[in-house]
Amino acid sequence: MTIWNLGSVNADLVYRLPHLPTAGETLAATSHSKGLGGKGANMSVAAVRADAQVEHIGALGADGDWMRERLLSYGVGVSRLTTIGPTSGHAIIMLDEAGENQIVIYPAANRLIEAESIPKALSAAQPGDIALCQNETNAQVEFLSHAGSAGLRVAYAAAPFDVDSVRAALPFLDILILNAVEAQQLEQAIEEALNTLPVADIVVTLGGEGCRWINRAAVTDLTFPAPRVEVVDTTGAGDTFTGYFLAALDAGETTERALDLAQRAGAVMVTRLGTADVIPTRKEVADFFDPA
Ligand code: RIB
Secondary structure: OEEEEEOOOEEEEEEEOOOOOOOOOOOOOOEEEEEEEOHHHHHHHHHHHOOOEEEEEEEEOHHHHHHHHHHHHOOOEEEEEEEOOOOOEEEEEEEOOOOOEEEEEEOHHHHOOOHHHHHHHOOOOOOOOEEEEOOOOOOHHHHHHHHHHOOOEEEEEOOOOOHHHHHHHHHHOOEEEEEHHHHHHHHHHHOOOHHHOOOOEEEEEOHHHOEEEEEOOOOEEEEEOOOOOOOOOOOOHHHHHHHHHHHHHHOOOOHHHHHHHHHHHHHHHOOOOOOHHHOOOHHHHHHHHOOO
16 A cells, blocks of 8 residues: 655754754854755655655755655655745754754745645545645645545644644544644643544654554553653654554554554654654664664
């Protein structure tokens, strides 16, 4: 089966800092790097590294050929990644010594996707395939509603959090993935507990504390601990979790096994500095926890 991912592609400009800046403060970075990122691209790469077939839907600017080529070299399908306007999205990622981050994104082409292009982009999708999107592009509702009508299993990662976008997406979702802060923001905004939402499966990532899975049909609300690792950089760990989780579901794994694999992949990812370029392969994840 295939994962169809409507998602952002960013140039990630990463700056390591002694601490995250406060208002009015100027700081000298101790290192700088540029790589492939964007929550969408990270999820596509993660799913491919977990052995899924992925078609990425989105937009780059004229300056983004290197990102298209890099996605392609990683095995992500890019024939639905169009070029719109001069400028691709980018992210400024500030990272402190404990691996925590602050991120500023400039969406540019990521938010110029033509909604009318969505049916064509999904024309080869088959019932049972997975549709995934996040919140760094436009056209999510067109994508989710079209994917749902075509019989795809519809997943949404509610990041970066925006309550109106989540509300608009909710009626179409089979799977909702969000972190603990986003979950709390959503519950406060809608004045309802997560387990009342009309979504078959809700997964809340809890960082080092693991993850929570709410299953509507079984009326279960379970928490799973995460493996303990040394944190270098938390950036992209949630995206890695999501890509791995959906890839495992797509391969027919149970939700419990998919969550276990996703947690291990996310744990390995926080030991690495960078985003899409350093997402671990399935073998690297296995070797990390069971070295020969
Ligand atoms: O989740 C991490 C990602 O957020 C980065 O790759 C950056 O591009 C921003 O989209």
